[in-house]
Amino acid sequence: MSKNALVRGYNSTSAFGATKKETRTKGLHSRCVRKGRISILGAVMLTSIIITIPQCYGVIIRCNNSTMKVIPRLMKVFPTTEGSLNLIHYKLGRVPLGGKNWTEMTQQLSQLLSGYNTRQMNYQNITECSEESPPAGHSCFFNIQLISSECTEAKTFGYRRSEPCIFLQFPNISNWEPVPYNISDPQTVNELPERLRSTYDPRYAYINCEGDTAFDRENLGFINYSPYQGFPVNFFPYTGQPNYMPPLVAVHFPTLRIGVAVNVVCKLWAKNVNHTEDAVPNGTVRFTLLVD
Numbered sequence: 001m002s003k004n005a006l007v008r009g010y011n012s013t014s015a016f017g018a019t020k021k022e023t024r025t026k027g028l029h030s031r032c033v034r035k036g037r038i039s040i041l042g043a044v045m046l047t048s049i050i051i052t053i054p055q056c057y058g059v060i061i062r063c064n065n066s067t068m069k070v071i072p073r074l075m076k077v078f079p080t081t082e083g084s085l086n087l088i089h090y091k092l093g094r095v096p097l098g099g100k101n102w103t104e105m106t107q108q109l110s111q112l113l114s115g116y117n118t119r120q121m122n123y124q125n126i127t128e129c130s131e132e133s134p135p136a137g138h139s140c141f142f143n144i145q146l147i148s149s150e151c152t153e154a155k156t157f158g159y160r161r162s163e164p165c166i167f168l169q170f171p172n173i174s175n176w177e178p179v180p181y182n183i184s185d186p187q188t189v190n191e192l193p194e195r196l197r198s199t200y201d202p203r204y205a206y207i208n209c210e211g212d213t214a215f216d217r218e219n220l221g222f223i224n225y226s227p228y229q230g231f232p233v234n235f236f237p238y239t240g241q242p243n244y245m246p247p248l249v250a251v252h253f254p255t256l257r258i259g260v261a262v263n264v265v266c267k268l269w270a271k272n273v274n275h276t277e278d279a280v281p282n283g284t285v286r287f288t289l290l291v292d
C-alpha cells in the first residue's frame with residue numbers, strides 16, 4: 001500500500017511529531033497510541049515504512065525524517081467534495097438543459113443507499129436493535145426507510161430544487177465508540193452546544209451542522225436531520241462484524257440560498273471527541289455548498 005493510497009483513504013492528513021499531542025488523548029485511544037509509539041521506535045531505523053495498528057483507528061507513518069499521522073475522521077461526506085474547499089457545486093435546472101453535475105451527485109447517493117437495502121435485514125449477523133446493543137459478533141440493522149422523504153431518490157435528494165441533502169456516514173473506524181455525555185454533570189453541560197442540551201439523549205452521538213460565519217448561517221437557513229440527529233451508539237464499536245451497516249445521517253438544507261458559496265461545519269459530539277485543530281480522531285468535517 002502506498003502512502004498516497006492510505007492518505008486518500010482517510011481523506012485527512014496531518015504532519016506532526018508523535019509525542020506532544022498524544023498526551024491529550026484518553027481511555028481506549030491512549031492505549032492505542034502507546035502501542036503506536038512503540039511501533040515508531042521500531043521503525044526509526046527504516047525509511048518509507050507504513051505501520052498499521054489493527055486494533056486501533058489511527059495509522060502512523062514514518063517516512064524519511066518526518067512522522068505523519070493519518071487522522072481518521074469520524075464522518076465521511078457524500079456526495080464527494082472537490083478541492084481544498086471541499087466544494088459541492090452544481091448548476092440548477094434540468095439535465096442537460098442548463099442543469100449540471102447534480103445527476104452525478106444523486107447517483108452517488110443512490111449508490112450509497114443501495115448498501116442499506118432492506119433485504120439486508122435478513123443478512124447474517126445483522127440484528128434489529130431497539131435500545132440494546134446487539135449480541136457479540138452481530139451489528140445493528142440501519143433502517144434507511146426512516147430517512148426523511150425529502151432525502152430520497154424519488155425526490156432526487158432535493159438536488160432538482162436547490163434543497164440538497166448531504167449524507168454523513170461513519171467510515172468503519174475499528175474499535176472506536178462514542179462516550180456519551182452525562183447531562184447531570186455540570187462540566188459536560190459547558191462542552192455541549194446549547195441547542196443540544198435540552199433534548200440530549202445519551203443513546204446518540206449527536207451531529208450538529210451550521211454555517212461557519214453569521215453570513216454563512218444566514219445563507220444556509222434551516223437544517224433537518226434524519227433519521228436521527230446523530231449516530232445511535234449501539235452501532236459502535238465496529239469490530240469487523242460481517243455485513244456491518246455504518247450509521248448515516250441525512251442533512252437536508254431546505255432553504256439554502258442560490259448563487260452563494262456557503263461554508264458548512266459539521267461536528268460530532270461525544271465526550272471523547274475534541275474539536276480542536278489537531279484532535280484525534282477528527283470529529284469535524286467542513287464543506288462548501290454552491291448551487292447556482
Ligand SMILES: *[C@@H]1O[C@H](CO)[C@@H](O)[C@H](O)[C@H]1NC(C)=O
Binds near residue numbers: 100101104
Ligand atoms: C462538474 O462539472 C464541471 C464542469 O462541467 C467539471 O469540471 C466537474 O468535474 C464536475 N464535477 C463532478 C463531481 O463531476
Ligand SMILES: *[C@@H]1O[C@H](CO)[C@@H](O)[C@H](O)[C@H]1NC(C)=O
Binds near residue numbers: 125136138241
Ligand atoms: C455471526 O453470528 C454467529 C451466530 O450468532 C456467530 O456464531 C458468529 O461468530 C458470528 N460471526 C462473526 C464473524 O462474529
Ligand SMILES: *[C@@H]1O[C@H](CO)[C@@H](O)[C@H](O)[C@H]1NC(C)=O
Binds near residue numbers: 184185
Ligand atoms: C452523572 O453526573 C452526576 C453529577 O455529577 C453523578 O451524580 C452521576 O453519578 C453521573 N452519572 C453517570 C452515569 O456517570
Ligand SMILES: *[C@@H]1O[C@H](CO)[C@@H](O)[C@H](O)[C@H]1NC(C)=O
Binds near residue numbers: 242
Ligand atoms: C463498512 O463495512 C461493511 C461491512 O464489512 C462494508 O460493506 C462497507 O462497505 C464498509 N463501509 C466503508 C465506508 O468502509
Ligand SMILES: *[C@@H]1O[C@H](CO)[C@@H](O)[C@H](O)[C@H]1NC(C)=O
Binds near residue numbers: 191274275
Ligand atoms: C481539547 O484539546 C485542547 C488542546 O489540547 C484542550 O485545551 C481542551 O481542554 C480539550 N478539550 C476537551 C473537551 O477535552
Ligand SMILES: *[C@@H]1O[C@H](CO)[C@@H](O)[C@H](O)[C@H]1NC(C)=O
Binds near residue numbers: 012014278279284286
Ligand atoms: C480536523 O478537521 C478540521 C475541519 O475540517 C480541520 O480544520 C483540521 O485541520 C482537521 N485536523 C486534522 C488533524 O486533520
